[in-house]
Amino acid sequence: MQTISQTANSADLPAWQEPVPTAALVLADGKVLYGKACGATGEAAGELCFNTSMTGYQEILTDPSYSGQIITFTFPHIGNVGSNDEDIESLNLASVNGARGCVMRAEITDPANYRAGQHFDHWLKARGIVGICGIDTRALTTKIREGGLINGLIVHNSTGEFDESAMKSMAAALPSMEGVDLAKDVTTLQMVRWDETPWTWEKGFGQQINPDLHVVAVDYGVKRNILRLLAGLGCRVTVVPGTATAEIILGHQPDGIFLSNGPGDPAATAHYAVPVIQELIASGLPIFGICLGHQMLALALGAKTSKMHQGHHGANHPVLDHTTDKVEITSMNHGFAVDGATLPEGVEPTHTSLFDGSNSGIQVTGRPIFSVQHHPEASPGPQDSHYLFKRFVELMKAA
Known part of the structure; x- marks a missing residue:
């Protein structure tokens, strides 16, 4: 693990390695890594994961599914294309739903992209995201x-003064993600x-003015590009809170129901969401779930979920x-x-991760109900899975 020496000659260090560190990353096992602070001043605590995406850092940091987490970016140059007001994924643009902090290898450089409207460091400060640069992210990964x-803790202190004992105690006391319902913290309230x-080249985002289908999206932490893809395929979309009852959802008279992505332990969110989903299943309407929505659909059908060793975070996962x-x-x-071994009769696996063989999709035999673990909206990421939205639309038209 890399630390920055406080006694080294500053002339011998790269620009991002300052002789006096201004930020510290403290792990729950007591390991302390020092680096250069960026983003908001203060502290960020959460589960530390790594993301292997080479692009789309702004979409990643504003994805509500990352609520309660700190992201280690494996790509070394984060922030070099700046930030803008378009690449935000949380439904409420003014909210701070998303990652709590970020860990980077190199210092943030000035933006070099025609779409950049703001320096990435300024954007981090405005969003309240605490960051640290100068960390050996390969070793951390x-x-x-x-x-x-x-679990980990990022502490940003421009004076370079850190109380290691206090920081280690704070990091060690952080709670596990297991058993935590975070969806209620990120869902829309209305x-x-x-x-x-x-978005299209040189035109930006469009508007659906002549929809022929109506989708009710249950928001457990939905991403904006999911809603855009549904609208782009001719859907009028009504987003309801993740705590909405089946009566409210069905009262909108939808042609189909979408169960969104979101953060936290699906088993915890399931306490209030699964009974509703079971009523929606009984309605006979087409249902499509993504990520947390996939996991809770599986729970509603009788399967089980479990915590992963390292999780899957990136835009290069073969399925x-x-x-x-x-x-x-x-x-x-x-x-x-989703534990594929617990899928009940009548529920078929449709997708499998080729990294570790874990379940990445299910469908109900003979019924217009399916879900996937991955993010077919590709924001960021490849667009190989866009066809799933068309599959959902075709099911609604057939119904």
Whole structure:
């Protein structure tokens, strides 16, 4: 693990390695790494994971599914394309839903992209995200891969003064993600009408003015690009809180129901969500779930979920679609997974991760109900899985 020496000659150090560290990353096992502070001043505590994406850091940090987590970016140059007001994934643009902190290898450079509207460091400060640069992210990633997900604490202090004993105590006392319902912290509190369609070159986002289908999206931490893809395929989308009852959802008279992504332990969110999903299943309407929505659909059908060793976080995950026998490269972000061995009769696995063989999709035999663990909206990520939205639309039209 790399630390920055407080006695080294500053002339011998790269620009991002200052002789006096201004930030510390403290792991729950007592390991302390020093570096250069960036982003907001203060502290950020949460589960430390790593993301292997080379692009899309702004979408990643604003994904509500990362609530309660600190992201280690394996790509060394984060922030070099700046930030803008378009690449935000949380439904409420003004909210701070998303990652609590970020860990980076190199110092943030000035933006070099025509879409940049703001320096990434300024954006981090405005979002309240605490960051640290100058960390050996390869070594940190190896530690997580071998030892599993671990809690961590980032402390930003421009004076360079740190109380290691106090920081270690704080990190060691951080709670596990298991048993924690975070969806209630990121869901919308009121109904939202959505008609924005995907971004196109030189035109930006569009608007759906002539929808022929109506989808009710249950928001457990939904990403904006999911809603855009639904709207772009001719859907009028009504977003309801994750705590909405089946009576409220069905009262909107939808053609189909979407169960969104979100953070936390699905078994904890299931206490209030699963009974509702079971009523929705009984309605006979087409249902499509992504990520947390996939996990809770599985729970509603009788399967079980479990905590993963290191989770899946990145935009380069190969998945086999058993319905087509094709391999697609997908975007993933989850620390829990459906236990494929517990799928009940009548529920078929449709997708499998080729990294570790974990379940990545299910469907109900003979019924218009399916879900996937990965993120087919590809924000960021490859667009191999966009067809799943078309599959959902086709099921609604057939129904």
